[in-house]
Amino acid sequence: MLKDYLIAYGYSVNQINKIITNYEIQKYQETKLLQKIQTINTYLENIFKNKNIVIKATSDYPQLYGYDLEYLKNKYQELQEIGYQEDELQKMLINLPILLCYSQEKIKNKIQTFTSIGYSKENILKMTIKMPQLYGYQEEKIIERINYLQKLGYSIEDIIKMTTQYPQLYSFKESRIADTIKLLLSFSLPLPIVLKMLKVSPQMIGYSSEKIQKNLQILNSMNYSKEKIMCIITLYPSILGISSDSLLKHLEFYQELNLEEIIFKNPRNLLQSIELTYARLCYFKEHDIPISSRKLFMKKSEFERIYQITTEDLLALYPYMSSNKKSK
DSSP states (O other): OHHHHHHHHTOOHHHHHHHHTOTTTTTSOHHHHHHHHHHHHHHHHHHHSOHHHHHHHHHHOGGGGGSOHHHHHHHHHHHHHHTOOHHHHHHHHHHOGGGGGSOHHHHHHHHHHHHHHTOOHHHHHHHHHHOGGGGGSOHHHHHHHHHHHHHHTOOHHHHHHHHHHOGGGGTSOHHHHHHHHHHHHTTTOOHHHHHHHHHHOGGGGGSOHHHHHHHHHHHHHTTOOHHHHHHHHHHOGGGGGSOHHHHHHHHHHHHHTTOHHHHHHOGGGGGSOHHHHHHHHHHHHHTTOOOOHHHHTOOHHHHHHHHOOOHHHHHHHSOOOTTOOOOO
16 A cells, blocks of 8 residues: 555665655554655655655665654744745755754754854855755764864965855865865975965865866966966966866857957856857957957847947857867
């Protein structure tokens, strides 16, 4: 009876076995357990809006079925009262379904911990939306990470900003942070520059060493001066985490057109697709419009309003092929 329901709902054999062998729900008789599973699945469907997410959440955390529906509803309401919106809670619970079972005391204590460090309520909400697992971290682990980052030279204000942007900093081992710093130093980057890069883009700690090495090698292969490379990665450290193929294509594109200064002044311009940049260059040339960085990289809506042409029409009018090597 129970297995028939789970199969019909969409659970795999392995997922069903994980559920029915979970020690926290084995105490229920089959009829009672089936009723609880049906009731809770219906409730979770209202939260996740997707049966497949319900299946993954409950097979990963079968202990959800060990709680009464009213308890789960109360937990959800408590999270709303903290300040989370419905879409934010959906994202958090997809990431960590068991959050719905955390006690109010546990969550309030963690909020108090972060508040005492200096985080604002807004920062705490931002961090935990991105990484709800923080509610399960021991206070000692959080303080240890802060102490380590302070030893590197970061202020509390720096750490709050970095971890609000990238709360996963709390999840990495100190050795991972040290290895990333060591790798960047191996490319003759001064320590103050490395620390500044991590301050601007703390997500670099999550980049693989292979990715960082590859992108630094690409920058070196472009025959830029050391000062230019330093400028690029300091202004836009995340360049070391983007696709290596995409980075090389973008850099070669601007080099072929003698527009490298645009990249040196603002490396974030590399985020704009080559196709769009090429089309705008062609449009400016055809209409005798002087080229400037501001016009070349303005927002699509602003470009369309000023020049009265949609992005779709612009791209269709001036299609870019990798073989195009027209001088602009």
